[in-house]
Amino acid sequence: MQKPVSTFDLSEEDLELERPRATLAEVAADKLRDFILLEKLPPGAAISEREVAAMLRISRTPLRGALAILEQDGLVEYTVTRRPRVANPSVAEIAQNLVVMGALEALGGELACKHATDAEIAEIVALDARMQDASTTLPPLDFFSTDMNMHETIIRVSGNFALVETHRRYNARLWRARFISSKRSEGRDQTLAEHAAIIAALKTRDAAKTGAAMRKHLSSAISNIETALHERNS
Template identity: 50%
Template sequence: MSESAWTNELREFVELKPRQSLAMEAADNLREFIMLGRLAPGMSVRERDLAEAFGISRTPLKEALRILETEGLIVYGPTRRPRVADPSLDEINDWLRVQGALEALAGELACAEATDAQLAKIEEINTSIKEARDTDGQLEAFRMDMRFHEAIVAASGNEALAETHATYNARLWRVRFLSSQRIASRDATRSEHLDIVEALKARDAAAARKALKSHLRTAETNIAAAITEIETAKEAD
């Protein structure tokens, strides 16, 4: 091994991100479209149309759909025709319960594993949520909220947990975004976030678990309220 130390360091740095394929690129774009509701839930997806829209062939597009399927954003019918997922409230609640268990575990682990820097970062993100709401608008504040939860999971040091959590986040992104736009949802969220941060800083695993679980439970309530609001508004047509 005649290589100097920085050689390996550089190699690691440059190759850490697996080379982006057309499929992954398409998956990223599609995910964004679905999350923002640009592609409506339940809408049927035609491989050929989408492939043309992206300027790629069906082969990588198909792979992109597969990726989004595992994330729960695309569902395949019995005849293998893909559609944009249109989850029922029951399914969403199922997802939220799993997400709750994952985040509770993350909080627990983070109390033992997180570095002080990671905890500081979590707290910093939390304070910037409020700032973003004042200056950058609702969408940015919501993105910060998501990053808050991601940071907690990352602080657990459990990579598999982070991956699984990310797929549930993707599925839940849209409904959580809808819910975040209700003014009524925001106040509770803010104080709950503080509880979470306090528990983590105290490295009190039980408290962190409890705070995260109850946070997800209010999310359940808020989302249910948001969805019924939208449903009733739709009936006013």
């Protein structure tokens, strides 16, 4: 049974809003995305535009722009009365998205073998090495960020813009679920072993093996995320 959602609580430290780049709406979206990832805005929580705008110290206009960005990413949804809330997809919906993500990442791995430079492959190898060497000492958010950086880099060096954009959208929808999965210590060794298989295939530029390793990795993620979400909702 899913636990009921009441409200959320953000500390003053959480509300420091950096403005080094992009539009205010995009920066606010980045901050809200982090809140959702860390469940400072839990799944299903109502989002009061007035309260959140005041806490972020911005007007409601850029906040609505931020919410529109997150709606496109599948992280925010609206009720029939147009009230925003944090999306709370079902396990079945997440699993279906992961099947598509597996196909996207398999294609990305195959294309990376053909189009990535040696320097770009070295960049991917270095990201994996960081996870392998510090898997027990990296904070969960740092480990997860490095993991996602590795996956996103493989897609980026595929050289296919349409794939990069499609992958970004699906990954945004799955961000919270993948983070919950990443925090499970029981699946960490399997994750690292599957990463090693991906790296080995990439280094030899074997497109078929890289694609298969990427697809297997995402298939394992489906099972791991389902287990993690069932544990959290029970």
